[in-house]
Amino acid sequence: PPFESRLEERDAVGFETAVAYALKGLGEGGIPIGSALVHHQANGEAWVVGAGHNERVQRGSCVMHAEIVALEAAGRLPPHRYRNMTIYTTLSPCSMCCGAILLYKIPRVVIGENTTFKGDEELLRSRGVEVVVLDDIACKEAMSKYIEANREEWYEDIGK
Amino acid sequence: PPFESRLEERDAVGFETAVAYALKGLGEGGIPIGSALVHHQANGEAWVVGAGHNERVQRGSCVMHAEIVALEAAGRLPPHRYRNMTIYTTLSPCSMCCGAILLYKIPRVVIGENTTFKGDEELLRSRGVEVVVLDDIACKEAMSKYIEANREEWYEDIGK
Ligand SMILES: [Ca+2]
Ligand SMILES: [Ca+2]
Ligand SMILES: [Zn+2]
Ligand SMILES: [Zn+2]
Numbered sequence: 001p002p003f004e005s006r007l008e009e010r011d012a013v014g015f016e017t018a019v020a021y022a023l024k025g026l027g028e029g030g031i032p033i034g035s036a037l038v039h040h041q042a043n044g045e046a047w048v049v050g051a052g053h054n055e056r057v058q059r060g061s062c063v064m065h066a067e068i069v070a071l072e073a074a075g076r077l078p079p080h081r082y083r084n085m086t087i088y089t090t091l092s093p094c095s096m097c098c099g100a101i102l103l104y105k106i107p108r109v110v111i112g113e114n115t116t117f118k119g120d121e122e123l124l125r126s127r128g129v130e131v132v133v134l135d136d137i138a139c140k141e142a143m144s145k146y147i148e149a150n151r152e153e154w155y156e157d158i159g160k
Numbered sequence: 161p162p163f164e165s166r167l168e169e170r171d172a173v174g175f176e177t178a179v180a181y182a183l184k185g186l187g188e189g190g191i192p193i194g195s196a197l198v199h200h201q202a203n204g205e206a207w208v209v210g211a212g213h214n215e216r217v218q219r220g221s222c223v224m225h226a227e228i229v230a231l232e233a234a235g236r237l238p239p240h241r242y243r244n245m246t247i248y249t250t251l252s253p254c255s256m257c258c259g260a261i262l263l264y265k266i267p268r269v270v271i272g273e274n275t276t277f278k279g280d281e282e283l284l285r286s287r288g289v290e291v292v293v294l295d296d297i298a299c300k301e302a303m304s305k306y307i308e309a310n311r312e313e314w315y316e317d318i319g320k
Pocket of ligand 2: 296297298299
């Protein structure tokens with residue numbers, strides 16, 4: 001199937017972690033967007049240094065988008081550490097999360113899907129960030145299911 | 161003095177609150193950047209709905225910039241509420257904080273100074289946000305004092 005061919009092996013751990021957090025969030029009644037921050041080491045190993053899901057519903061937060069939670073979970077890091085990282089997110093990142101990616105100069109973003117919502121991907125590309133969109137069906141289905149039942153929470157999350 | 165003439169009366173409460181938080185942060189050994197989110201009502205009253213300071217040092221956070229803390233302190237809000245708000249910050253907002261301003265379509269940003277650091281002000285302007293820079297001496301002095309003694313923490317905060 002087309003989507004599987006887009007997922008490179010080096011991205012499997014990060015993307016699957018992001019999806020797992022999205023589904024955990026959905027199970028909690030939250031907006032099903034997950035993210036993982038992964039450090040790719042010289043020997044090829046991929047380490048998940050931070051992960052999480054959107055916390056609008058669970059923690060009543062307007063800033064704890066999945067990508068922000070993943071960055072926060074990784075803690076304070078020397079800036080050069082981010083240069084060997086990829087951030088995975090199940091949904092195209094909003095302006096705030098794209099801005100966080102630019103702040104820390106994370107060079108690569110892997111996105112589950114951008115059909116439900118398309119964030120500032122072009123801004124990322126224009127500033128040299130590699131952006132990969134997987135067009136993943138499971139990510140889309142989780143969002144469709146959530147939005148159908150919780151349209152107001154979803155609009156609130158994207159400032160609409 | 162020139163800077164005082166730039167501060168409009170409607171901005172006094174918000175800007176003074178942002179400065180007070182910056183100085184509170186400095187007193188705690190933190191990066192002295194403060195922010196306040198203010199709702200301007202139809203009758204001319206200005207209500208501070210959220211405020212805070214950078215929490216990198218105090219909470220070990222890489223995402224809790226002053227503007228993000230101010231937004232979080234305001235809590236979950238219906239998106240239209242942000243349309244009558246101004247966000248005040250003692251220092252020019254970084255990419256992440258500019259992205260948060262764009263996410264919630266906050267129409268106006270008042271900045272203490274952009275000499276120490278200049279964030280994505282042009283991106284904000286290009287998307288229709290009104291950006292006012294006060295060139296405030298106290299804001300600059302607090303940052304100079306902090307950075308002189310804590311250069312590494314400061315570079316970490318801007319991903320440098
Ligand atoms: Ca899938
Ligand atoms: Ca002053
Ligand atoms: Zn976001
Ligand atoms: Zn910032």
